[in-house]
Amino acid sequence: MSSRGGSPTIVDVAREAGVSIKTVSRVLNHEPGVHESTREQVLKVVEALRYRPKQSARSLAGGRSFLIGLLYYDPSAAFVGSVQQGATLRCRELGYHLVVESLHNDAPDLRQQIDRMVLALRPDGMILTPPLCDNPEVLAALRDSGTPCVLMSPERDLPGVPSVRMDDVHAAEEITNVLLSLGHQRIAFIKGPPDQSASGMRYQGFVSALRAHGLTPDPDLIQPGDFTFASGRDAAHQLLSRRQRPTAVFASNDDMALGVLAAAQRLGLPVPAELSVVGFDDSPTAGLVWPPLTTVRQPMAAMARAAVEMLVAVQRPDMAGAPDDPELHKVLPHEIVVRDSTRAR
Amino acid sequence: MSSRGGSPTIVDVAREAGVSIKTVSRVLNHEPGVHESTREQVLKVVEALRYRPKQSARSLAGGRSFLIGLLYYDPSAAFVGSVQQGATLRCRELGYHLVVESLHNDAPDLRQQIDRMVLALRPDGMILTPPLCDNPEVLAALRDSGTPCVLMSPERDLPGVPSVRMDDVHAAEEITNVLLSLGHQRIAFIKGPPDQSASGMRYQGFVSALRAHGLTPDPDLIQPGDFTFASGRDAAHQLLSRRQRPTAVFASNDDMALGVLAAAQRLGLPVPAELSVVGFDDSPTAGLVWPPLTTVRQPMAAMARAAVEMLVAVQRPDMAGAPDDPELHKVLPHEIVVRDSTRAR
DNA sequence: CTGAAAGCGCTTACAG
DNA sequence: CTGAAAGCGCTTACAG
CATH class of the missing domain: 1.10.260.40 (lambda repressor-like DNA-binding domains)
Known part of the structure; x- marks a missing residue:
């Protein structure tokens, strides 16, 4: 009975x-x-x-909640969707569940909000996405509570704190090489905001690829930007009105590349016939514009899966995870996505 | 001590x-x-x-988990982000947390996946997004488990099952009126797939607005589509090569409207100078293309907030929620977003 | 290889 | 207005 x-x-x-x-x-x-x-x-x-x-009974008795938290700031950020998808699928495979929380990066009660979630739910681990993964207040709250964390693409790695990322420098080099191998020489670059480390790394990769081909970056072809559509569009207007136009533009993220596309279209400059354009991110929009954008796909879902795995592994005390463990900071392979916004000149 | x-x-x-x-x-x-x-x-x-x-102790003793589940199929669907954002914020305000789960609408073990989540977590309520909210298997699994649900924009309302939606017919009428008031008479329409009720409702609103202005829909200007970028682009190619071109196109979702934009651009037909284009959804991309799209914004975040509220209200036994309660099926106000893809002719 | 006991941290009846 | 007791459904030591 x-x-x-x-x-x-x-x-x-x-x-x-x-x-x-x-x-x-x-x-x-x-x-x-x-x-x-x-x-x-x-x-x-x-x-x-x-x-x-029942999760609540297991959790109460065993001290493990089988819950992984995902903290993000801007829900419209292109990567949040892929991160969440990868995380939720891997969680299911491992018998965990994903709890999501949207936090303002500069909320006055950030600490309280995190404390509330952590003390109430006691998640077994937390995945932090940019820019929260670089927010000292967030990091401190989580450290104090003893919640294991994995940082996704943080600005810089913290000793003893696991992270997953891709190799921005190398990816930027590769996509620059795509343009170079198509015969482009006058390649313009639109930078990201100086306070984000990705900006510097992507620029570094660009310059390094140029140098490897015996070319010197032309200061006239380097424009500032801030990763927004508008900044890409404005930078492109500048670049495309130069006496000697670039034949290709490398916008260091997709939103800005979309801005370049818009500017070119407005100026009646056909892409890719007269101008090749590449971006970085493979945002959902990148494949939906005309022409579809050649770009770099960040391995977001794979990074999220890896993050979940690291968090679950931490649960087993046998995996101590020494602060100098090289496995603590993973770098996952990216992918160059060649579509129709690039052509040989 | x-x-x-x-x-x-x-x-x-x-x-x-x-x-x-x-x-x-x-x-x-x-x-x-x-x-x-x-x-x-x-x-x-x-x-x-x-x-x-501690949530686990409260849950075990009190039978309430303070967890709300969000089930979705396609993580890249434009609305998932807004729904999740609205839901997570309202959950926080009410002391709940949001657990997300991505499910294949046609997975062979759908039932098992849902059972696993429901039996393990015992969420106090579940939010179902399309197309899961119309999947009989999903609905049955949840009904059997006794988990309260709210359906977001279901194809059709079920007696006794709460839902939130917007008024597609009315919104389609309104955005058609935008075109009519700009002086457009030859307005083409690209339909959605016949098996989605939104397709029919939007078409109905379009026709009804036309009729109210004494116009009859021209069969030559009605094209089939399936809510994809490609179908919108193809339909536009058909429409724009008619002997007498339409002066405006109403694509019944944004992805197809983006396809129309691409087709027009390819044919060298400037938007909005020679052709006005409107979409439906206000997807994240809609504002990022050139020209930015005039469209209908679904009140997704507000709908999600309402869904959370309904679920939390159900917890209190005093709110019985009779199957014929008019409050069971909420219709929330939408918004017409006029941007630069439309112009007087 | 298997089990009896205690306890995790709350809420639910039930008293007063 | 307040409290002592029982119990939610598991896991953790601890025995054998």
Whole structure:
């Protein structure tokens, strides 16, 4: 006779299988030292009763919540979607669940909001996306609470704090090489805001690719930008009205590249016939404009999966995770996406 | 002396405040019948100890998880971001947390995936987005588990199941009126896929606005589409090569409108000078293309907030929610966003 | 290889 | 207006 009404508990399973609840617990948690026949019997009953252990009970007794938190600031940021998708799928595979929280990076009660979530939910780990992963207040709140964190593409790595990222410098080099191999020589570059480290790294990759081809960056072809559509459009207006126009533009993110496209169109300059354009990010929009943008795809979903794995691994005390562990800072491979905004000159 | 090590519990608060844990519980849950001075004393200690009740303990004892689930299929769908943002913010205000889960609408183990989440987490409510909110299997799994649901923009309303939506017919009428009032008479329409009810409603609004102006829809100017960029582009190629071109195109979603923009650009037809274009959705991309798109903004965040509120309200048994409650099916106001893709002819 | 006991930190009846 | 007791459904030591 199963418990009346509600869904089955571990007691129902134990009674039905003729074992103690401890044994059921062992089987469900893949603990060693259970006779094969016992295990099978338990699993059969679990199946028959459609039993699933209740998270709140496991959490209260065992101190693990099976919850991973994802903190983000700007929900419209292109990467949030992919990060979340990767994280939620990997969580499911590992028996975890993803709790999301949107936080203003400069909210006065940031600390309180984090404390509330952490103390109430006790997530087993937290994934931090930019710019929250570089916010000292956020980092401090999480450190104080003892919540394991993984930083996604932080400005700089912190000793002892796991992170996942891609290689911006190398990616910028590669996509510059795409342009160079198409015969472009006069390549303009639109920078990101100086306070973001990605800006510098992408510029560095651009310059390094140029130099490797025996070219020197032309200061006239370097324009400032701030990663917004408008700044890309304005920079392009400047660049495309030079006496000697560039034949290609490398906008250091997609939003600005979209701005370049808009400017070119307005000036009646056909892309890619008269001008090649590349971006960086592979935002959802990049493939939906005309012409579709050649760009760099950040391995966001893979990074998120890796982050979840690192967080779950931390749960097992055997994986101490020394502060100098090289595995603490992962760099994942990116992808160059060649579409129709680039052409040989 | 507080409990050594770990964070404070209700026992610590009770001891410190000189009351029983039951009284602390009363204060924290805003239960009536606590003397004002007692309440203040308790709150003072709560503040001093930075005490927050643990979700797992509350959930296990009280049967409420303070978790709301958000189920979605396509993470890149424009509306998911706004829905999630609205839901997560409202959850925070109400002391809840949002757990997200991405599900394939046609996964063979859909039922199992839902059962796993529901039985493990016991969310107090679930928000379903299209197309999951119209998936009989999903609906059945949730009904069987007794989890309260709110459907976001379902194809059709189900008796007794709460829903939130906007008025597609009316919105389509209004945006058609925008074109009509600009002097356009030859207005083309690109339909959505026949199996989505939004397609029919938007077309209906279009026709009704035309008729109200004494115009009859011209079959030559009605093209099929399927809500994809490609279908919009192809439909536009057809329309713009007619002997007598339309002066405006109403694409029944933004992705298709973006396709129209691409086609016009390719044909050298300047928008909005020679052709006005309107979409529907106000997707993130709509404002980032050139020219920025005139479109309809769905009140996604507001709908999500309303959904959370309905779910939280259900928790209180006093709100029975009769199957014929008119409040069960909410219709929220939309917004017409006029940008630069439309001009008087 | 298996189990009986205690306890995680709250809320729910039930008293007074 | 306030409290003592029981219990939610698991896991953690601890035995054997």
